[in-house]
Amino acid sequence: MKVCRSAGAASFFLLFFWLLTPGRVCGQETNEQEKYHVDSTLFVYxxxxxxxxxxxxxxxxxxTLFQMAAEKGDARMQAVALSTKVDHFYFSPATEEQEDSLIFYTNKVKEFALKTNQPQYYYFAWANRLITYYTKQKKLNLALYEANKMQQEAEDREEIDGMQNCYQALTRIYQAKELHKQAAIYGQKLIDLTLKYNLNQYNLTNKYLELSNCYLQTHEIEKAWKALEEAQKYVLNEVQQGYILCGTLRYYVQTNDLTKARQLLEExxxxxxxxxxxLTKRKTNLLExxxxxYMKTKEYDKALATHLEILEVNDFATPSSYRRLGLIYAAQKEYLKAIDNLEYAFALNDSLSSAQEDISVGEFATILGMEHLNQENKELIQKNQEILLENRRRLIILLCIIIASFAFMFFREVRLNKILRRAKDAEQSASRMKTEFIQNMSHEIRTPLNSIVGFSQLLGSISEKNEESKEYTDIIEQGSNHLLQLVDNVLELANLDSGTPILTDTKVEINALCRQWIEEAKSSPKPGVELVYQPEQEELYLHTNPSRLTQVVSHLLHNSARFTEKGSITLSWHTFPKQQSLTICVTDTGIGIPQDKQDFVFERFAKIDTFSTGTGLGLALGRLIIEKMGGSLILDGKYTEGCRFILTLPIK
Incomplete structure (x- = not known):
């Protein structure tokens, strides 16, 4: 912890208490003002x-005081102004907003004190105002929570002022809860801290007297007397000497040394x-x-008179006051009055007590971290330094491990990327070679095929009168056309696989396009098969690639015509405004496709009937074209009266 406690720092801390204590004479005000370099205007205001x-x-x-101090650059007086706001709500009569206002301005003081490095105000407002307020209001759990939080902060920031205020607050809280064992522990820690770091010893007499009273309550008589002897060493004025007399009298009463008690009571x-x-401020202590x-000496009349004087002095009587009054009446054998006062004490105790008073010491140990009590007896500075060094060492090791891990992952990633890049380049090269090979071979095959088709047509025209020759030339022409279509499809697939894009920026009217498809397909259906067109609306424009779309839909219509013996082939389209899409359906009443083959038909060279004509590439090529155009081509599995192909395109 920070132990830089010079005489100037001690005087600086004392100034705050002096500033918050009214009733100085003019000469004292002038001397203190000059001593602490307080501006006269600010001081008077x-x-x-x-x-x-x-x-x-x-x-x-x-x-206004805060603003004046800011203009003069006096951060100390600014903190005093904020602290006085806390005092306003602390000393004012109780209201519903008192607690919230006290919390708010305490946090304001803490925030400003932290920003301007004035820890004495930070801990004073927190401990002597907010925590003391909770203690007086019997909100002891809340007071313990705040004191524990303050202790943790003071340890983390290595602030002696915070530890001193914290121990003082904890002592008072445990005294209020009548947990005198714990109060004695923190009272002794407060004294040890004060002596160890040579802090302000003005109130050391009172601290020893509080400690002595705690030891009396726990029946540790020798420790109580030793604390009284130590208190006598630090008496500075008559008021503190009066405290000593009262504390010593309490000791003699508790230890049943009534002869000395009688003498000391008179004194x-x-x-x-x-x-x-x-007489005005501390008379109650003597009267108690x-x-x-008087109760121990069985002078019950005097005990009654003295206790009634206590009730007159105090604004509020506690349950213990009425309980004691009941015991006095019982000792005087005035049992009706005794019963009345005891019953009132019980009723008052029930109304003031809360669940906080029933919580055991072990439960509070969980909240407050009582495990630190034994450790705090060690050297705080050395321990904190060791912890700090250990944490730094661990942090450095952890950072080294993290850096090494990142470095390993980085180099591994670079190496894998190089391997993947080489593999990708090799794959692209192989794909490019494949495409070039297919394109070259298709081009070379197309030339002789065109010659074969042309000459087969010529032979057919020459041998029209010879039926047998005509049949052979037709077979040659059909085979050549089939082979030419296969080459075209393979070449088309190769181009699309190589990444060739399909532009869809041509504006067309869908009805005109559909009528063109119907017109071209009129000669394909078998006799008795009706070709039907069902548009959704009269006009719809969209941007697409009409030649590619014609290629796919014409193939679908041609397929339906091949496998439909009777019924109809229907071309229809629908729009979906929310999805911004268009669907084109080709529906027939043909032989249909089995459920287990509906995905198979879109594979390349797929043919359900191996003896039927065709290359088996039409549907695979059609799906690839539509996907390149941003759409999809599927087979409707729910339609069972034939086949229904659904082509979906985005509407641009």
């Missing part, structure tokens, strides 16, 4: 705000009566101890 700290109008004045009573500050003393 701040004093004005302090006198009106509970007034609603003070908030606007504090905004303490006289001392308190002679000191106005003790006096009540305990």
């Amino acid at each position: 701040y004093q004005r705000c302090r006198t009106e700290v509970t007034s609603p109008s003070v908030m606007q004045k504090l905004d 303490a009573t006289q001392y308190y009566n002679n000191n106005i500050e003790l 101890v006096a009540t305990d003393y």
Whole structure:
């Protein structure tokens, strides 16, 4: 932890408490103002705000003070202005918005203090205002949560101020919960921290007295007396001496040394009566101890009178106050009054207590991380440095492993990319050679085939009168045409496989195109087969490739004509505006295609009937063309009266 606690830093921290304490005389104000280099204008204006700290109008004045301090570059006075806003809601009468406002302005102070490196204000607002507020409101679980969070932050930031405020808050919280064992642990830790780092020892007497009281509650008598002796060493004024008298009296009462208690009670009573500050602010402490003393000496009338005086002094009586009053009446044998007060104490306790008070110490240990208590007795600075060095070493090792892993993956990726690139180049080269071979061979085959077709036609015209010769020449012509169609299809597939694009930027009217297809297909159907056209609407324009589309649809119509003996062949089209698509259907009432062969027919060289004519490339080529145009070609499996091919194209 940071231990740079110079005299200047201590004085700087004391200034905040001095600034927040009203009632200084003019001479003191001037001296302190000069000592801490506070601008006179800011100081006078701040004093004005302090006198009106509970007034609603003070908030606007504090905004003005904050702005004035900002203009003069005094970040300390800006923090004081924000802290006084916290005081406004802390000291003002309780309202529904009090807690939310206190949280809001506490966070404002913390944010500003963190930004301007003023940790004393950061922890003061958090511990002495917000956590103390929760403690007074009996919201002890919430107070414990905030104190635990503050402890964690103080450790992480290595702030002694935060640890000091945290231990003080935890001591008070556990005292409020009557968990005096835990309160004593944190009280001792607070004292050890104060002495170890030579922090402000002004309130060290009170800290030892709180510790002594905790030890009395846990019946650790020797530790309680030792704490009293240590408290005596740090007495600085008459008020603290009065605290010592009261704490020692409590010790004698608790240990049943009633003779010394009697003497000390008289001395303490006289001392308190002679000191106005003790009499007005701390009289309740003396009266409570006096009540305990009178109960032990069986002076019940005095115990009753003293306790009734406590109830008059305090604005709010706790359940324990009425419980004690009931015990006094019971000792006096006034049982009806005893019962009334005890019943009221129980009722009041039920209304004030909450589920927080029923949570065990072990459950709080889970929330607050009580496992740190034993470890905190070690040297905090050395431990934090060791942890920091270990974390850095682990981080460096982890970064090295991550870098090495990334380097390995990078070089592996580069190597694999090179291998894949070579394989891709080889594949593209092989594909290109295949395409070139097919194109060259198709070109070379096409030339003699054209000659064969031409001469077979010539022979047919010469031998028209000879039926046998005519039959042979027709066979030659049909075979040549079939072979020529095969070459054309193979050449077409090769071009498309090589990546040749199909442009679809020609605007056409679909009805005109369909009528052209119907006209060209009129001679194909067998006798008795009707060729039907069913348009969806009278006119529709789209951008496509009409020659390629004609090639595919004409083949579908030709196929339907080949395998339809009777019935009809229907060409129809429909639009789907939401999908921005057009479907063209070719439906026939022919022999159909079995369900298990409907995907097979789109494969290359696929023929269901091996004895039928055709190359088996038409449907595969048609699907490839349509896919190149951004569409699809499928066979409708739900149609069972023949075949229905559905061609889908996007509408541009």
